[in-house]
Amino acid sequence: MARIGIIGSAGRMGQAIARVVDASEHDLAGGIDQGDDPAALAVKSDVLVDFSAPSALAANLSAARSAGIAIAIGTTGLEAEHHALIDEAANAIPILQTGNTSLGVTLLAHLVREAASRLGDDWDIEIVETHHRMKVDAPSGTALLLGQAAADGRAIDLAQNSERGRDGITGKRATGAIGFAALRGGTVAGDHTVHFLGQNERLALSHLAEDRTIFARGAVKAAEWLIGRPAGRYTMPQVLGL
Incomplete structure (x- = not known):
């Protein structure tokens, strides 16, 4: 006790x-x-x-x-x-x-690291997160945790290989970059999906939080x-x- x-x-x-x-x-x-x-x-x-x-x-x-x-x-x-x-x-x-105490997210990060380590940088990585309208920070701590897991899997520095807040004429996507997108609205406790997008195929690993x-x-x-x-x-x- x-x-x-x-x-x-x-x-x-x-x-x-x-x-x-x-x-x-x-x-x-x-x-x-x-x-x-x-x-x-x-x-x-x-x-x-x-x-x-x-x-x-x-x-x-x-x-x-x-x-x-x-x-x-x-x-x-x-x-x-x-x-x-x-x-x-x-x-x-x-x-x-930690950016997330969920046991499911912890396992998800492990899977993301494993996938990133086995898929080459010709597979683009995009992380999409959705949270309630009251959340004040973006990307979420969980999204950053997952991004770090992907970066660790590829042995790269996340800060030097991330793309955030795309708007306007941004140019083509950088090879090997890890992208982040944040959605805000309603009462969503926290949804996160890591997309691995390759040539003619895609892999998505997700966690959906239904309650805090x-x-x-x-x-x-x-x-x-x-x-x-x-x-x-x-x-x-x-x-x-x-």
């Missing part, structure tokens, strides 16, 4: 995680939101689950380090400076950071898996043993 603290508890994901914790063998240590002190929550918890905002990351990592506990980070929209903070904190505590509970279950599984691990930076595939 673990005491799980939720950062961003008033948000959609925070509420879903709280419901999953309440229905599990674990205890809800509490939750905080913007303006609250993460250190006060950390001292009551065995592990923190963070679905807040990039601007809160530094304080949340500091609180986890001071309390000597693990933290699972599902916040999206992170930039290079945020990942540098995570890398530094991972020298002291166990941290899992799938992400909450994965977040709780990741949190419980982290407890007792050595300091370091971990990923969802490790949780599944991939």
Whole structure:
């Protein structure tokens, strides 16, 4: 049994995680939101689950380090400076950071990496994601996670080989590029499809999220898996043993 603290508890994901914790063998240590002190929550918890905002990351990592506990980070929209903070904190505590806590998406990323490694760059890769109208970042963290999986499969740098926001006369598609397209509307929890488009044939790998509970279950599984691990930076595939 673990005491799980939720950062961003008033948000959609925070509420879903709280419901999953309440229905599990674990205890809800509490939750905080913007303006609250993460250190006060950390001292009551065995592990923190963070679905807040990039601007809160530094304080949340500091609180986890001071309390000597693990933290699972599902916040999206992170930039290079945020990942540098995570890398530094991972020298002291166990941290899992991911753009998607769904177990299905974790397996999808594994399949995307495998497909990309076996299909040459004459197969174009396009990632299409759809989310609810309230989502503020694009491409989604999951789309970027899948793009990174494809880039890893091809042993290329994603930042140098991605195409986003096509508009106007863009010229022909760059060979080997990974394209992203984002759709926003309605109440879609999250749909992602990775298209591999070759000469006279296409392959599509998809994941459709019907309810945020799938992400909450994965977040709780990741949190419980982290407890007792050595300091370091971990990923969802490790949780599944991939």
